[in-house]
Amino acid sequence: MAKDPVRVLVTGAAGQIGYALVPMIARGIMLGADQPVILHMLDIPPAAEALNGVKMELIDAAFPLLKGIVATTDVAEACKDVNIAVMVGGFPRKEGMERKDVMSKNVSIYKAQASALEANAAKDVKVLVVANPANTNALILKEFAPSIPEKNISCLTRLDHNRALGQIAERLDIPVSSVKNVIIWGNHSSSQYPDVYHAVIDGDKPVREAVADDAWLDGEFIKTVQQRGAAIIKARKLSSALSAASSACDHIRDWVLGTPEGTWVSMGVYSDGSYNVPAGLIYSFPVTCSKGVWSIVQDLPINEFSRKKLDATAEELVEEKQLAYTCINE
Ligand SMILES: NC(=O)C1=CN([C@@H]2O[C@H](COP(=O)(O)OP(=O)(O)OC[C@H]3O[C@@H](n4cnc5c(N)ncnc54)[C@H](O)[C@@H]3O)[C@@H](O)[C@H]2O)C=CC1
Numbered sequence: 001m002a003k004d005p006v007r008v009l010v011t012g013a014a015g016q017i018g019y020a021l022v023p024m025i026a027r028g029i030m031l032g033a034d035q036p037v038i039l040h041m042l043d044i045p046p047a048a049e050a051l052n053g054v055k056m057e058l059i060d061a062a063f064p065l066l067k068g069i070v071a072t073t074d075v076a077e078a079c080k081d082v083n084i085a086v087m088v089g090g091f092p093r094k095e096g097m098e099r100k101d102v103m104s105k106n107v108s109i110y111k112a113q114a115s116a117l118e119a120n121a122a123k124d125v126k127v128l129v130v131a132n133p134a135n136t137n138a139l140i141l142k143e144f145a146p147s148i149p150e151k152n153i154s155c156l157t158r159l160d161h162n163r164a165l166g167q168i169a170e171r172l173d174i175p176v177s178s179v180k181n182v183i184i185w186g187n188h189s190s191s192q193y194p195d196v197y198h199a200v201i202d203g204d205k206p207v208r209e210a211v212a213d214d215a216w217l218d219g220e221f222i223k224t225v226q227q228r229g230a231a232i233i234k235a236r237k238l239s240s241a242l243s244a245a246s247s248a249c250d251h252i253r254d255w256v257l258g259t260p261e262g263t264w265v266s267m268g269v270y271s272d273g274s275y276n277v278p279a280g281l282i283y284s285f286p287v288t289c290s291k292g293v294w295s296i297v298q299d300l301p302i303n304e305f306s307r308k309k310l311d312a313t314a315e316e317l318v319e320e321k322q323l324a325y326t327c328i329n330e
């Protein structure tokens, strides 16, 4: 029997990530090739015409799984009964900016949209925040939508996770599918810690052994992943879009349909104090997912090198949280 359609909201749908993401969702890349979807697309009034153009193209592409389109500039209408919300709407950073430089513009959007989701979305809506500063926007959304369970609010660090897999695969000249269990700890910012101490290739060979170059792994590799967003902006004069859209699909797909046996992924989720990360932050952890629920992978040994890096990125998130509240109260 055909499945009932799932309603998926994409905010900022007329923007560049939106333009890459909505066809992926309509093709079944996010939720599976047998899962019909109804796309809800939100943008702001100045982008209404462009949003309508995206809607026209979705119609023209005749996606068999796409059972309906809501394209609107009304946030309440956009959020109505949605089961999944991918929050991309906001202002991207430009060359020379840090992600927190877009804080003042974006946190106020996330406060307002929290209320709209709380009032209109399905009670078990799963939320993924993509817009930067992603962790702090997600935290603000959580705080201003208290009836949405905290387990249902997350932010995107899967792009960083995929970037780390990609760098290891390039270095070893192996397919990216042979590498797994890297970890992105902390903030989706240049303070994030891409950790390969537990990563393996071909099922069980430690990445550290395969790479056999600790100086590279502890230096250039970490820096490359931390700075990859800036490198893309420098090259394209625009921030990452196709890789962000694809990683957002990976994030939701694994969350809803489950992670493969023996594999974890990185998600920005509400800290419960695991690994001595302060509770009350949205922090990227290694997680496994089953039946629509994520769980933080527990008891991985953390050495002194890693501990310092986990703490430094947590400190930045504490500062961002304070800054976000200053912006909101101004
Ligand atoms: N977490 C991650 O890994 C990544 C996050 N990003 C972030 O994603 C966000 C979107 O990036 P792009 O699509 O490249 O930007 P973009 O500027 O091309 O598109 C953003 C869209 O959001 C819309 N928008 C602005 N305010 C809105 C509001 N209040 N409600 C609904 N829509 C609104 C804009 O009109 C625009 O169409 C940026 O904040 C960017 O920094 C980008 C890449 C990766």
Ligand SMILES: O=C([O-])CC(=O)C(=O)O
Residues within 6 Å of the ligand: 092, 093, 099, 132, 159, 228, 229, 230, 232, 233, 239, 240
């Ligand atoms: O760097 C940016 O501003 C966009 C982004 O978050 C990324 O590509 O990781």
